[in-house]
Every structure is written in C-alpha cells, then in structure tokens.
Amino acid sequence: MGLSVHWSCFAVLSCLLFMGCKVWCDCPDEGMQMAGGHYTLSKQLRSGSLLVYHCPEGLYPSPALSRLCQPDGTWRPKPKRFSPQRCRIVECPDPNVLEYTNIHPPQVKYFVDNETTYECYSGYTMRGSTRRVCLPNGKWSGSTPICSRDSGNDCADPGIPAGATRTGNIFRVDERVKYSCNGKLFLVGSKERVCQENGQWTGKEPACYYKHTYDTPLEVSEAFGSAIKETLTTLEPLDDTQEGRKIRISKNGTLNIYIAVDISESIEDTHFTDARNAVAKLISKISSFSVTPNYEIIFFSSEINEVVNILDYLDGKIVLGNVKNELDNYKVGDRNNAGTDLNLVFTTFLERMAIIKQRSGDEGFKEHRHVIIVFTDGAYNMGGSPTFTVEKIKNMVYMNQTGEPKTPSREEFLDIYIFAIGAEIIDEDLQPLVAGTGGQHYFRLKDKKDNLQEAFDEIIDEEEVKGLCGLHKDYDTGSRDSKRKMYPWWAYIVVQNGGTKKCLGALVTPQFVLTAAHCFTFGDLPEHVTVEIDDGQGKVKRVKTFKLHPEYNINAKVKDGVKEFYDYDVALIQLEKDVEISSVARPICIPCTQETSDALQLVGESTCKQQEQVLLKNQLEKLNFLTKIGNTVEEKDAHAKLGDNRGACVRHALEADGITLDNLEVAVTDNFLCTGGRNPFRDHIACTGDSGGAVFKNYEHRTVQVALVSWGTKNVCKAGGVVESVETSRDFHMNLFRVVPFLKSILGNDTQDEYVPLQFLKN
Ligand SMILES: *[C@@H]1O[C@H](CO)[C@@H](O)[C@H](O)[C@H]1NC(C)=O
C-alpha cells in the first residue's frame, strides 16, 4: 500500500522527500471550499495542520466541523463527494416532548429565529417561559415550560427539557427521575435527579445539545460565576453577620485552584492566547474576593509546562503578582510534540495534592478545598483516559467517604470544571470528568475570540456580593449608572443653613458617610444636611446626625498667624437608614479595618502599619480623587509626595494666605498628604466643591480611601472640573491613617445596636 500512497502524493506534486525514502505530503486544498462559509488552516497544508470551518452566525459547518491533515497527505475525516461541506442552519431541540402542553406552531424541526408559544391543557398550571425563540447557539431562550397539576407531591414536577426523554413520574422524597436525549443530541447536566426532603431536586436541569450547540459568555458567567462565587464566599471570614450565608469551611480553610490549559495542536493558537488571557482575567477577578487561593497553573500537550507550582505557596515563595507575571510572560514554544495527554494533567494535580496532604497532615488536609479548571477540546491521544485518575483525586479529597451520611459533605471540597473549547470537542470523554455539587460544571464554548474573557469578566456580579468594601467595576461601560459602578461609594453633600456649602463624601459603612469637617459651620444641624447617593432607591438620604473630629478647630492657630487651621478636618455623617448595598452603592475601604486587610490580601493578623506600607509605599504615590460635573463625577490624578519629596511639596504652603516660614510646621502637620504641581507629574488640582471627597487608591478591583480632600494653597478653579495644577499650587489631604481613633470610636463602636460596627485592627 506504501506505493500507492506515494503515487497519489506525486500526483498532487507537493511532496517533500525526507530521510531517504520517507515521503511527506501536503494535503490538497482543492474541493475544500465551503458554500456560504470559509475555513482557516493552522499550518497551511502541511501535515498536522488543522482545518477549521467557519459559518456566519445562525449557521454551522456540516458534515465536518474541522479536518486534520495526516502525514500521508489526506484529510481526516475525508471529504465525501456525496455530502458536500456546507453551512447548515442551526436547529434547536424538539420541544414536542413536553407533557400536558400545546405548542404553536407544530413543526417537525425548529430552526434559528423560529418562535414557539406554549399553553397548558386546562386544569394544568404553567411554570417557565410561555414564549421561546430558537437562538443562534442552538438553545431555546427562556426556561423549560412545565405544565403540572398540584397533586400533593413532595417535589415540583421537574419538567422535560426540549429534546429529552424522562423516566420517572413520581415526585416524592427519594424518588428519582432519569433523563436521556433523543437522536443525535447529547445530554449536558444531571442525568439523574433525586427528590430531597427539602422539596428540591438534586443537581441541575439537564439540557440536550447538538454538536453545534454552545454556551454563550453570558451563560458561562452566570453558571460558572454563581458556582465559583459560592466557593469563594464560603471561605470568607467575616460573613457570619450576613443573612443566609452558611459557613461550610472554617476561616483557616485553604482554597487550592488548579488550572490546566491545553496547548496541543488540536487547539488553535488563538485559543491558547484567549485561554491564557482568560485565566489571567479569572485570577484577577478571584483576587477581588477576600480569599487568597493557592494556584497551580499548567499548559499541557504531551508534556506539562508548569507556569506556577502550588507547592511554592506552601513554602511562601510566591505572591499573587508573580502569578500574573508568569502568566503574561508565558509564550507557547514550538509545539512539535503532537500529542495531548490529559491524564498527565490530572496525575500532576493528584501528585500535588498528595504532597499538600503529606505536609498538612490528615486533619489539616480536611481544611483544604480544591477547584480544578481545565480548558481543552478533549482530543487526547496519549496517556489514556483520565477517568481513573479523577477517581483517585475524588478518593483523596472525599477521604473515602461514600454513601450517606457525609458530614460535612466532602463533595463540597472538590470541584472539577471543564471548559470545552476548540473546533471539535470530544464531549463523551470530557463530560464524565466533572465533579462538584450545585451548578453547572461543564461548558462548551464556541471558537470565537474573547468569549472566555468576556465570560470571566462578568463573573463577579457585584450586585450579589455583600460585605466587600471598595468592590467596583474598573471600566466605563458607558451606561447611565456606569460611573456609580466605578465609584459606588461617592456621595454629594449639601449643607444649607443661611448659605449653601457643597462637598463630596464617601460611604464608609452602609450608614456612615465620611467627609471634611470644614463642610460644616457652627450652628449647622442634621436637618440642614442632605446626602445624595443615586442608588436607584431615592437619591436624597436623610441625615440622623453628624460628628466632627473633636480636635478640629479652624481657629486654633490664629495666634500663630494661621488664619484657617485644617488639622483633623474629618467628619462622619450618620444616615437615618442604611443604604442598600448593590453595584451602585457600596462602601469604600478605609484604613486599619479587617475588611481592608482582606482587600489588600494581607494574611494572618495584619497591622495598620502593613496597610500603610502597601498603600503609601512609593515616594511619589499615585492617588485619585473625584470632582462632580453635573450629576456625575470625573476622576482626577495626583501624586502624594512622600519621604524625601515631602519637604519641597509642603514648602509651597507658604503661598497660602497667612502661612509664613515661622508657622509652616504649625499649619501643615504630619497629618496631611501633599499633592499638586507639574513635576515630575502634572497633577490635577482640587477645585471648590471637591472638598471632603475620598483620595483613594485601587488595588485588585477594590478601592481604599487613604485620605480626604481638605485644602489647597491657591484657588485655581472655582468653577470645578478636571483642572491641571499650576507650578506652585499644592493640595493638602487629611491622611486617614492619622485619624483612626476618631473613625474607630464611631464606626467601630460595639456598645450600641443602631448599626453593625466595623472591625478595626488591634494594632
Ligand atoms: C423557521 O425557520 C425556517 C428557517 O429559517 C423558516 O424557513 C421557517 O419559515 C420558520 N418557520 C416559522 C414558522 O417561522
């Protein structure tokens, strides 16, 4: 047969002779075109090249999704003359499996954009969507319509997803229902569900997928996001005050995240870059939670390229910053090793776990939670099936606990998520590898750029995450409430008592707003003060009381010639009611609290000093503050001149009215941070109206207020706006690290029951 191969190769005249008699051939490109679409090649027509077909949205390539060029110069699968390659219209699974339901219009097949409506037989009531549209990803919009009669069952009718068959019609405790998919469809999700005593079914409603069905970024972020969030928040130490949160793992618990990215040839290059960027995005999103997981990150083909070794965490050798650098700098080398060994990935993870277990001891290991996330197309061709290794991993984490009762369920300590990505996905091999309770663990992604990043970017739905100070969106989405999502803590303060004073402030707890003391004058009462926070729940908040720093006294140094003395220029406004926390209204982090230590990811018992070292570590520390323009705010940049730079900055205070060399140190105490000027950075300068606003620094999607806008040497901009400093103009901001006792006396007061006190650090 060798000879005939040679002949066919010579026939296309594109063979190369290597090493004597061995013949390598290019694959032919004749007849590969596809009507209505196009294809891409990973290595031109050379052996090992992957040809991937692409169709416009709402269509999919058929009969093949991709073809691989074999060393003998043929494509696998072979193109067939009698079923030419073309783009077919996307089909959705047949909804005519529903019970007690009339479906309009009745059709044999349903295609993209086809609309269906659902109506129950009389006597039955409807749950789910009454109207569904077939979407371009091969799924129906909305949720499965379920028509049922109240018949005193323990669990509600779980319904039958489109395209599926269900066995089991008794919905009593411990009864099971089983699902399978019809025809060419395959099942994703729970094959079997059990009715539990609490009236809920175990698992998640399955769905029937075609090979052309995929999950959209929104679906991925919703499903994966809610699952991973559960893992991340149950580790959160401060959550016992929050309603409805269970602590399933003690605060000593450790979260280990193992990530593997397939870089074998079956996966295209663009997928690798996407996956790498997505992993970076995921890690960055996870870092905005208060947990600091340990990471193992590998890229794999026939061999393992370890980017980050989890054991380095045990040795304290690695910090989060390193992880991101390692990831950014990682380049795929020559991928001349054609194989994919998925089993090796799980074996590596198993080995790492074994070492963690050995080092932490059996008892210590119980506190470890493991999350495995694998990106692959599942086309492994060496090392065999990973199923057995996955069983071993389960055994290790579950501690051989099988059957009931499990206390606490060890299954919660292991999640295996598979992101199936690639032109051709081997679902049969990948699906059985997932593990974990609760939501979806298997995702199918269309080979399209940015999908994953987009999905991971949306993962943290700020709406739901409570108790995380300073959490915000770090980009402008252009929507109406976009700025509130970026600065969910900003408040506008108006004091009307004869004259009108306008200041900015920052929400520091659900009930308190921090601002400058000089926004108030003697004789002002709470009823003169309004606080505006546009959180969609009524913008104007009523004020219960306000307290100025006891040592604030603008006239204190008049005898030294300082006309206006601003030391201790801080005040706290207490609102009548808590602001409801959401993505548009959330407190900023303030110094010396436990929440801020969590945001800064300081582990163990941390100190104020450590926080200050993280936040104000450079001699020129870039900080931001806001200015109000119309109903919204703009961000200003400034650099705090610290250490050796401070003296020169402070001297510019001499240009303020009434400050002389004699009283400079009296006027500008160590409690102020100095910003402004044009050298080496052109800082923005504070304008009238910016007073009291937060001077802040962002750290991993969290915002920490380090100071507040107090006074400046020159009135450069009465009209407000984003204005650059002139050469000699300087601003002085109250450094919050210097007024912690005041903040603590009110916000940390635990002998009252009007509000939940903030937890301040001991030192
Ligand atoms: C369903 O979609 C197919 C393909 O686009 C179309 O030919 C057909 O008319 C649609 N049926 C209905 C009822 O809209």
Ligand SMILES: *[C@@H]1O[C@H](CO)[C@@H](O)[C@H](O)[C@H]1NC(C)=O
């Ligand atoms: C947490 O760890 C400390 C020592 O590291 C130990 O004293 C404490 O009992 C542990 N707490 C729990 C809830 O396991």
Ligand SMILES: *[C@@H]1O[C@H](CO)[C@@H](O)[C@H](O)[C@H]1NC(C)=O
């Ligand atoms: C778990 O079971 C395996 C065999 O199934 C056994 O080799 C191992 O020692 C067991 N481990 C524990 C902790 O009981």
Ligand SMILES: *[C@@H]1O[C@H](CO)[C@@H](O)[C@H](O)[C@H]1NC(C)=O
């Ligand atoms: C804390 O609150 C209680 C009750 O309102 C009050 O009596 C006490 O003075 C407060 N402590 C401080 C330091 O303000």
